[in-house]
Amino acid sequence: MKFYLCKMNLEKALNHKIFPIISDSAKELNQETYVVGGFVRDFLLERINKKDIDFVTVGSGIELAQNAHSKISDSSKLSVFKRFGTAMFKWDGIDLEFVGARKESYSEDSRKPFVEDGTLDDDQKRRDFTINALAISLNQNNYGELIDPFNGIEDLENKIIRTPLHPDVTYSDDPLRMMRAIRFAAQLNFEIEENSFQSIQKNADRIEIVSTERVMDEFQKIMMTPKPSIGLKLLDDAGLMKFILPELTALKGIEEVEGQTHKDNFYHTLEVVDNIAPNTENVWLRWAALLHDIGKAPTKRYDNKVGWTFHSHEFVGSKMAFKLFKRLKLPLNQPLKYVQKIVKLSSRPISLIDENVTDAALRRLLFEAGEDFEDLITLCKADITTKNEKKQARFKKNFVLVEEKIKEVEERDKVRNFQPPVSGEEIMEVFGLEPCKEIGIIKNGIKEAILEGEVENNHESASKYMLELGKKLYLTPKLKEK
Template sequence: MADNTLHDTLPEILYSIGDLADTQGIQCYLVGGYVRDLLMQRPSQDIDIMVIGDPIPFAHSIERKLGGRNFVLFERFRTARLELDDPRHGPILLELVGARKESYNHDSRKPITEVGTLQDDLSRRDFTINALAVSLNRDTRGSVIDLFHGNEDLQLHRLRTPLEPEKTFSDDPLRMMRAARFSSQLQFKLDTRTLEAMQAMHQRIGIVSRERISNEFLKIMQSPQPSTGLHILYETGLLEEILPEITAMSGIEQVDGLGHKDTMLHTFQVVDKLAEKSDKLWLRVAALLHDIAKPVTKRFAKSTGWTFHGHEVVGTRIAAKIFRNMRWPQEPRAYVQKMIRLHHRPIPLSGADITDSAVRRLMFEAGEDLHDLMTLCRADVTSKNPRKVRRIMENFNLVEAKIAEVGEKDMLAKWRPPVNGKEIMDELGLSEGRVVGIIKKKMEAAIIDGLIPYDHDAAMEFVRTTWQEMQQGNDNQSC
């Protein structure tokens, strides 16, 4: 189809690129996600331009004549990247690629590439909504080239592959992950053939590197409604291939007519509820993993029914394994484990007989992540009984009121001990080791329990006294 409505929406610098292409007899087109987002009127940053022929000399021409900078060449892929300034849009990142066709060996993700036509290039794209092009040459500038009815799929909110889905997914199995990701980001539905192909081919994801899989998975977790993509991964079998610990939570087991809720479906609900309140990626991951140990800690007793004792502690160990297997960065692991370990701690504090020290201890353990913990705990309430939900939320309100009443809230929410380990060593003439750690923990516990104030001098006096008592105890034992 041809549609000139995009002509006036393009950054001015792209007109200049089109004019430069005309002087060199080159056909060039906007392609990929930038075109999709233009048609959907969504913001988009990176711009891909496809050239019929060799893009490298043309990229150098753009750099010289249009003031490009930060030029990077990927010769193996016949691709160049550079940055340009646009009068209205400011700096834009531009990537130039040559039209190509690709073929693959069955057990490899490395494509065999050849110079191709416009149709060759668009047909190798993952989905029809990404197989649209916009001409930049003056005579046809702004016209949309739609060889696979991608615009229709945009209107219908439908995800479909340009070629047979079996071929598209066989060439690059990561596209199955991308199907779940786009569905989750855009709230598009998969067409029947695409979904069936993913169900039939899900095991082929095994030839894709774990890093690429994790990248797509985390994009699903960052989408407005992550459960859309998570459900697709589950229904197609992909989730079992990449995160079997999650699928192990699915299903309801009954004994003596007593069943527990489907933990996986509950978890997906928790993730969505939390996503409504927070865009923090690793808090969302914590929501996904908060009940990860329930399958392995599940027990049934006739007197008490189903229990999951210790699932918070066991869950931290399973989370560490998942972080390794998924090649996730290790820096946020401790944060996620903290959220898993503490997610059942706040609600018991709503009782009238709870002491200030119990509240302080939670504040100390959560530290600066206390607000995130409370956000997760509220999202964890997924009951369909409105009276039960109201009662639990009122209890959370009581907990937060108690936290405020304890005082020192701002201090404890950003906990830093008033005396650190180095100061203890300097004061007592000790070298680093177990004894320093014991003294430091005793000092922190004394502050939490309200035995001494949060004060440097008081803490240091406590340190000296504790050390003296420890020495006296050692002397008594030696007598």
């Protein structure tokens, strides 16, 4: 794509009906007004952005928003944030945000700035990157003109992430910008300018003054990029990953004892996340890929007979996920349970590749994985990172065979997410029991018998088995009244 430097006419970018309205409001209030930031950047990159547009005005952003909002009869509610001097409303499905031009100064221990009214130049200087400091005039004397004081156009052409001011100032003032630099590099496939990246490395520890929620918001966006390893590796190279996910950086390195080595599980993990990315937009399945081996660091042992071992690393990893999610303020409800389940079962399908595997083993895996079985297999396939093409083909073929076997068992036995055909209430009624441990023993016994294939998965077979279990527990069925 060919860009043209300053004073480029961008009227094509302003073909939405909102822009003339904002321009008219700016004229009425005698306030310089510009559209800035991501909308301008994405237009130049030919990326579709129909979600949000930011406006900056030399004056009151709130008054500009109120004036524009009054001109639109079918607009949503106007939201005003006096403390921040901003206002916003939604129109035609687009979030429109208005702010007065400002300049900022920061204290060393906070990313919350001291804000003063400023000029457009002041406002562009406070932006994180040159490609986000681009502005298009909505003023009638130069409507559609590009304002680009930091050669952001040139950085777009060269695919460079660069800060408007000295990077030490930009990143130290607001350390979240370090995460944003890496996120944009990953999303846009840009490179972070060398001095800028060195500054991130120098200021990495300042990420600790940023709220966990804001860090995770950027991290999640990195996880959802087409190739997450780009951002994840940059986080590590910059020295940020150790502050965010030390459980992951603990996997780095290769040890050798008596000539025996193990693979670098950190870089293996990045490969797995990249492998799974084209096959799922489920961020939590990508998280399961990211965490599937975190239990290997605490379980790593060297055995003189078998070499390196990581016994029960899946179980340990699933337990570690709870503290990790809690620390990172990620959802502790269904997403955590889902990730824990996938991590815990991540090695199970491999053991079922043997041709002599029993139907009982297949039933158990299907029962435990439930509706997430397909996701589990997706992870297992992504976990194949061998560079030996013959091995890779063999492993993938074996997983297809496992899927076929599971499908046969599922069609025949219907055990996915099944509940024992006999309920606890029925057991209580048959044996005349109040709530007690024997009910749980019988229900679990029926479930185990069905999974082992000893009892068919239907009410009649389960009822007969219930009576057998009751007899072993010295329980006598109550006679039904005639």
